[in-house]
Amino acid sequence: MNKYEALVERLREINNINNAVSVLSWDQQTSMPPGGAPARARQMGTLARIGHELFTDEATGRLLNEAENEVDDVYESDAVSMLRVVRKDYSEATRLPAAFVAEFTQLTALAHEVWAKARAASDFAAFAPTLEKLLELAHRGAEYLGYEEHPYDALLGRYEPGMTTRRVGEIFDAHRPVLTSLINRISAAPQVDDSAVRRRFEVAQQREFGLMVIQKMGFDMQRGLQAISVHPFCTSFSVNDVRITTRFEDDFLNPALFGMIHEAGHAMYEQGVAQHLDGTPLANGTSLGVHESQSRMWENIVGRSRGFWSWALPHLKTAFPQLSDVSDEAFYRAINKVERSFIRVEADEATYNLHIILRFEIEKDLLTGALAVKDLPRAWNERFETYLGVVPPNDALGCLQDVHWSAGLMGYFPTYALGNLLSVQYYDAAVTAHPDIPAQIARGEFGTLRQWLGQNIHQHGRKFTAEELTRRITGGSIDPAPYVRYLEAKFTDVYGL
């Protein structure tokens, strides 16, 4: 066994431990009885510590150095990519001192409770001191990790490797005013009626219909499953064991249906990684932005398209005869209703990126201190009004709504918006290669699109960075123009602008 092979072998063992932690977390969120929480925290803590110790051990660093000297720098070789991502992960893991990681873990464990209570009471002042500490730790973390231009770069880079704060700012500035203008025009038009999706829908039938749809799309139930949880998510323990969760509402069709398609989009990415990468550090999505491009493409570009519902609506009406009076057009408009709403996770396609842009600008300023924590609610509300034309009536519907900051996830939000942009760029490339894709979707056939995604994105896992992947697919870089064109065309039509 050469050094490279020895390194990969060691990383596979560590991966087994990390994947075991993910199984424990899955069980915690989908099954565990309340009494199990303290023991589960101890079990996950022990395994995470062992995995971290093995990964940051000198032995890993030595093997990594030796493997880097041994492997020839051949572009597109798995080995070169493997060493690139391991070097990145190893640097991040070893730059953060153990004492800092422990402090961070402790604070976020407590912060979640504080935040949940503050949000329930819509009491920002109750969360402010904790947020101060979280920001202080985020700042220290950025210093440990290192950055060239902006401390936010260090945080962002953990979720979107290679992306910079400056570039995100440029991308966001380039499409924010167009979105605001689109929303203004939509708001001036007569609102669409979404009563069709707000009837009674039996949860069991919702689940059955959703499973039929995502399996048609390509989610493989031999190598995955679906369960129920409070917050929907996708997790993976292997290329061959990828799971999603759903939250059902019995009087609103959208959350579960589009939620299942969204999570299945993530899951198909993970299931599509090449088998020979299974268990290695390359066997996941390459960035959160690219991951989100997959979930959003299936949820929105496919799942909220007229073509898709020309195939799917008759099936939905069989499952829910109460929809028999709903026309194709009325249903299509109902699922594409645009609203100036306050909550990001419920936002429609047209407003979604504005929710993200606002967060990016605010957390960047919080990190540098350009915005003081005490001024956050005011800054949030002012910006919200500028971008979306309305003011949140309270902080629960404003700056307290997201779980991310309390979990220490700063620099994470931009990946949602980047994913939306990439979803259209990638879909356009797929249709350029296979112009028949939209017609196939209208027949309930998703194989060509899925295979194209598998070939061009999924199989590679982390082999290419988001930037490389996008260049290989589009010949260019991430670009908001196709997304804006897509939204303009779609909502001009839906709202008859």
Add this chain to the structure above:
Amino acid sequence: MNKYEALVERLREINNINNAVSVLSWDQQTSMPPGGAPARARQMGTLARIGHELFTDEATGRLLNEAENEVDDVYESDAVSMLRVVRKDYSEATRLPAAFVAEFTQLTALAHEVWAKARAASDFAAFAPTLEKLLELAHRGAEYLGYEEHPYDALLGRYEPGMTTRRVGEIFDAHRPVLTSLINRISAAPQVDDSAVRRRFEVAQQREFGLMVIQKMGFDMQRGLQAISVHPFCTSFSVNDVRITTRFEDDFLNPALFGMIHEAGHAMYEQGVAQHLDGTPLANGTSLGVHESQSRMWENIVGRSRGFWSWALPHLKTAFPQLSDVSDEAFYRAINKVERSFIRVEADEATYNLHIILRFEIEKDLLTGALAVKDLPRAWNERFETYLGVVPPNDALGCLQDVHWSAGLMGYFPTYALGNLLSVQYYDAAVTAHPDIPAQIARGEFGTLRQWLGQNIHQHGRKFTAEELTRRITGGSIDPAPYVRYLEAKFTDVYGL
């Protein structure tokens, strides 16, 4: 921190790893999609190896030696018990060489497939060579572990610490002829009609009724849950997270209902261990025999009693109106039907121990070589006819029926029968202390019995050996006489002998 505390701290960490393996196994048996199997085997393998390495490491041995010198030998102190069980576990774990454990793990992984196919085809010859190897390993294992009198002692002692082959033989010899004679008298009497429990029963209703019953008995759903699996089992990740599984049949009430009560009996034992022992080596049942005494007491002595059904039958009839025509007496007899059946897991109370006694005698002879593997089917069938009066028509219904040998579980079977004996001894002691217990059960009140069990058995975990526990409770040792008296009285009545 003194050495004893350092030892316990180290063992808690190891326990976290072992409990994580149990969570992975639970998920594997209740949820995992088929594709997940290879990755799951790798994850469990890595964690089991780490747990084993940490436990058998010199550091554990050193701490154990030091703690033994440090702790005063005070009877009934937790520390003394802790050191006793750790010394036992440590000796067992360190006496088996790593190469032997690896060989054993590999063989049993393959053996399961070989056995499953052989059983499906009722082809003993296909399993025989594998069984030879399993026995050879069992024998080597016994030599490594060490024993005073009989190699079977070493295997038996892993499941029933302190019990010997000689003693089991005496206990079994003392009640085998009485059971055979009872079966003969029952078989001469008119058979009871069990058609009442062999109707259509909706699985969802079965589950709901079963959950109502076991919660009434004391299974705590805040600290446990129930799921579905092919083979019912109970597992525990903490005193506060104890889970059971059920297998449902939609045309036979017994398997799921009595299966749920049985597993809940195990689960209440695990849930009842004192909170301060949680996460330590004392936080489990003290032996498989004592564990089985709890499951069998709730399943049979309580769950198959006339009193229990005077309370439960009206509730069952509400759940299943199709039972409205069934009298109390007809129902009671239906659930207590005795049959000379071939399959142990379906055996009734009267025949069950005979199935076990036969296995004990045979595996003991296989281990010493007194019985050759090729002669096993003949020996099985001959003995079956002597004890139970019928001959299995094929080996799938005979010597190929159990999973145990293929899993390397030799010396395990006797604990089932010992559990039956203990269940009556313990129940009699509870009723002696609280003569009102039977009347309470007939009112659906189980608190007094459960609290007595909690006080006298559950809370102690592994603190006392089975022998000590039985002496504390009964003043004597394990004894088949109460069990025989119980069966005689019950079935003389059921069959009007």
